[in-house]
Amino acid sequence: MTNNAAQIRVAIIGSGPSGFYAADHLLKQRESKIYVDMFERLPTPFGLVRGGVAPDHAKIKSVTKLYSRIASHERFRFFGNIEFGTVVSRFDLSEHYHGIIYAVGAQTDRKLGIPGEDLPNSYAATEFVGWYNGHPDYHDYDFDLSGIKRVAVIGVGNVAMDVARILARTPEELYGTDIAGYALETLRHSDVEEITIMGRRGPAQAAFTNPEIKELGEMADADIIVDCENASLDELSATHLKKARDRSAIRNVKILQSYVDRGLTGKSRRIVMRFLVSPNEIIGTDKVEAMKIVMNELYLDENGNLRPRATSEYETLPIDMIFRSVGYRGVPLRDVPFYDRWGTIPNADGRVLTRHEGRERLTGNYVVGWIKRGPSGIIGTNKPDAIETANCFLEDLLNGDVLQPLDTRDESIVEMVRMRKPTFISFDEWKILDDIELRRGAESGRSRVKFTTVEEMLEALGKVPEMAGAGK
Numbered sequence: 139m140t141n142n143a144a145q146i147r148v149a150i151i152g153s154g155p156s157g158f159y160a161a162d163h164l165l166k167q168r169e170s171k172i173y174v175d176m177f178e179r180l181p182t183p184f185g186l187v188r189g190g191v192a193p194d195h196a197k198i199k200s201v202t203k204l205y206s207r208i209a210s211h212e213r214f215r216f217f218g219n220i221e222f223g224t225v226v227s228r229f230d231l232s233e234h235y236h237g238i239i240y241a242v243g244a245q246t247d248r249k250l251g252i253p254g255e256d257l258p259n260s261y262a263a264t265e266f267v268g269w270y271n272g273h274p275d276y277h278d279y280d281f282d283l284s285g286i287k288r289v290a291v292i293g294v295g296n297v298a299m300d301v302a303r304i305l306a307r308t309p310e311e312l313y314g315t316d317i318a319g320y321a322l323e324t325l326r327h328s329d330v331e332e333i334t335i336m337g338r339r340g341p342a343q344a345a346f347t348n349p350e351i352k353e354l355g356e357m358a359d360a361d362i363i364v365d366c367e368n369a370s371l372d373e374l375s376a377t378h379l380k381k382a383r384d385r386s387a388i389r390n391v392k393i394l395q396s397y398v399d400r401g402l403t404g405k406s407r408r409i410v411m412r413f414l415v416s417p418n419e420i421i422g423t424d425k426v427e428a429m430k431i432v433m434n435e436l437y438l439d440e441n442g443n444l445r446p447r448a449t450s451e452y453e454t455l456p457i458d459m460i461f462r463s464v465g466y467r468g469v470p471l472r473d474v475p476f477y478d479r480w481g482t483i484p485n486a487d488g489r490v491l492t493r494h495e496g497r498e499r500l501t502g503n504y505v506v507g508w509i510k511r512g513p514s515g516i517i518g519t520n521k522p523d524a525i526e527t528a529n530c531f532l533e534d535l536l537n538g539d540v541l542q543p544l545d546t547r548d549e550s551i552v553e554m555v556r557m558r559k560p561t562f563i564s565f566d567e568w569k570i571l572d573d574i575e576l577r578r579g580a581e582s583g584r585s586r587v588k589f590t591t592v593e594e595m596l597e598a599l600g601k602v603p604e605m606a607g608a609g610k
Contacts, residue, residue, distance in 0.1 A: 145546045146172045146535065149235040151222045153178040154185020155517050156507030157241030158205040159524035165211050170535060173213045175551065177226065180274060181218040181563040181595045182571065185243060187517065189273040192300040193315035194307065196585060201517060209565045217555055218563030219592065223472030225558045234551050236540045237502050237531045240474065240483055244466035244508040250292065254420030263301050263463035270304055272318035272588040283328035286458045290429055292417055293463030294337035299350040301461050302333045306360035306407050316579070316586040334410040338434055338446045341368065341394050341413050342375040348389045355397055360407035364397040368413050374436050378444055418452065420460060429457045466513035475500060483509050488527025502541030504531055561601045571595055
């Protein structure tokens, strides 16, 4: 089995919330002394909490304090700047670990699938979010907002709300946050006057949470516009909402309806909410100039769910820039099963299956978070999800149905990683970067000033950036 049977080892791929919740549950087990190693593609941990949560939502980001406490456990190690599939493979990890847990999230966006979608100034919300959050993958993107008057945000989830809110914030509101410096400067010179948020279904089916829609009505220099038609419920929605007793949806509708009689108050920007509309075509020659939209109506499908369908009514809106926020999807990992239709790793309660339609397991391989269930829920949703998967591993461990590694020694794993990538980052080294970011923020009156490239991080730690590709 292993030359040190007392050391049960689990590798977690990805360092977002689901990965940390899985690590926490495993480390708390008294019956089995489990060692957890977390591998992260970037030098920085925390996944979308660092790279996806909006900079003006500092309270949500504070969950990283919990993750740091988990990382301080004596049986936890962090290997940052290590990409699964290139630096280390599933075969490599199978030689050293009893279980491998994939916690890589949903890293790309869904397309609209309409003409003109690839015109300049038509973007995925994921790109904009990564850019203003200082994610290294999006550091070199250019979102020039000078001369941009009208922006459309397609989608009514929390990410769409974040995009609209950041576009509508004043530079003064954003200055104290951890928004990337280059993004703050770009937004300072923004000419955006109107942001239209569009949902294909009605207000009762919107996916944003109560705090998100409430925030849009509290902007320092942006009015929110919701007309009576867009705040009203059709008969099907009203009936469905009454039966479902969905308190969050009911509250969303009430908040939207409270905006109807507000009118304009003289603020320099406007946020317009529109429902039951879908983009049909993006129009332009060298860049986005307009968008053709179709009016929708709701109907009950064979399963009793409310679905939108297009009518024969169309409208063309002058638009200068578009952000689509219609869902995330996972991307395949090397040598790991993948179900392309859903963008997830096929699994049964977190146990990886060799294919979606089958029942055959990939022994010792597990999955958590969005790559397990699809892009749904909030940060806290990942905790029960991760516990479910971790319990599957514990059950399999008890039954002897896990990987049988050849070498679980501490030094053998570190030696493998160092040989493949000398510039890997430990959690102690991340804490050095964290301290530098916080200190730079304090010096400039901000919460933190982020490193936004891997090269900057390595240089700050005295590592040689040119070696970052070693072993690939």
